[in-house]
Amino acid sequence: MNNSKSAHIFCVANQKGGVGKTTTAINLAAALAMSRKKVLLIDLDPQGNATMGSGIDKNTVDQNLYQVLIGEASIAKARVRSEAGKYDVLPANRELSGAEIDLIQMDQREQQLKLAIDQIAHEYDFVLIDCPPTLSLLTLNGLASANGVIVPMQCEYFALEGLSDLVNTIKRVHHNINPQLQLIGLLRVMFDTRVTLQQQVSAQIENHFGDKVYKTIIPRNVRLAEAPSHGLPGVIYDRNSRGAKAYVEFGNELMKQVKKSTLLEQARPPR
Ligand code: ATP
Ligand code: MG
Numbered sequence: 001m002n003n004s005k006s007a008h009i010f011c012v013a014n015q016k017g018g019v020g021k022t023t024t025a026i027n028l029a030a031a032l033a034m035s036r037k038k039v040l041l042i043d044l045d046p047q048g049n050a051t052m053g054s055g056i057d058k059n060t061v062d063q064n065l066y067q068v069l070i071g072e073a074s075i076a077k078a079r080v081r082s083e084a085g086k087y088d089v090l091p092a093n094r095e096l097s098g099a100e101i102d103l104i105q106m107d108q109r110e111q112q113l114k115l116a117i118d119q120i121a122h123e124y125d126f127v128l129i130d131c132p133p134t135l136s137l138l139t140l141n142g143l144a145s146a147n148g149v150i151v152p153m154q155c156e157y158f159a160l161e162g163l164s165d166l167v168n169t170i171k172r173v174h175h176n177i178n179p180q181l182q183l184i185g186l187l188r189v190m191f192d193t194r195v196t197l198q199q200q201v202s203a204q205i206e207n208h209f210g211d212k213v214y215k216t217i218i219p220r221n222v223r224l225a226e227a228p229s230h231g232l233p234g235v236i237y238d239r240n241s242r243g244a245k246a247y248v249e250f251g252n253e254l255m256k257q258v259k260k261s262t263l264l265e266q267a268r269p270p271r
Pocket of ligand 1: 016017018019020021022023024045047049131132133189190191219220221222224225226243
């Protein structure tokens with residue numbers, strides 16, 4: 001993980017669709033901002049859900065991540081402020097799907113996002129990257145830029161099976177492209193305590209991944225699902241809801257984790 005002078009850069013990733021990546025990225029960004037952290041949320045998904053959910057109209061932004069990836073704009077020029085969440089957003093929209101094709105022809109095609117982030121990382125405490133539900137060149141750019149991967153997952157029957165593909169990809173990126181990259185934690189989301197199967201799978205995840213599993217569990221909560229249609233992070237839309245409280249707690253748990261690993265790193269003698 002990074003030292004305290006530069007941002008902690010984390011991907012929120014899971015190649016399964018609809019598992020709560022964007023909800024986690026938006027609410028974590030807002031929760032960290034509530035703790036006075038400087039946060040940049042990068043929308044790496046052409047769906048643009050993290051952009052819209054932060055209260056930014058993806059169709060009217062001047063520039064977006066696409067121009068950044070093809071070298072036509074810097075993040076400093078393309079970023080937009082989420083007034084709702086008090087963090088910055090590097091927006092995305094459908095244009096970004098063209099980046100896959102443009103990147104293939106470029107040198108260092110998996111490094112373009114990292115090169116752009118390097119220019120502004122010192123301005124932030126946290127850079128969060130909301131990945132699309134694929135293991136594509138876009139996601140690879142996210143993984144090549146990050147120190148850590150946060151994996152939101154639902155406690156369902158096939159959850160563990162899908163996870164091994166992601167864990168293998170993280171290992172490959174770690175070995176070949178980005179030695180900084182680590183799986184920093186699994187976050188159980190959309191959890192319903194009344195469902196026995198979910199409790200069983202949750203216990204299985206703890207057995208299998210041990211301290212890589214966050215203690216905080218995000219409940220299934222309708223207020224979190226309603227919030228994006230108001231252009232607000234759930235933690236702002238209804239701060240007293242169970243979902244909002246859980247994401248604030250998760251933000252606190254992550255800040256503690258980061259502090260602990262930074263202290264460990266500083267205590268280690270230089271190589
Ligand atoms: P995609 O793979 O399409 O990018 P995703 O992994 O980013 O999806 P989200 O968009 O965050 O997933 O969530 C999928 C749906 O589930 C959304 O409608 C969202 O509002 C809802 N949702 C996410 N988390 C919760 C929760 N804890 N409780 C209730 N609904 C939730
Ligand atoms: Mg998403």
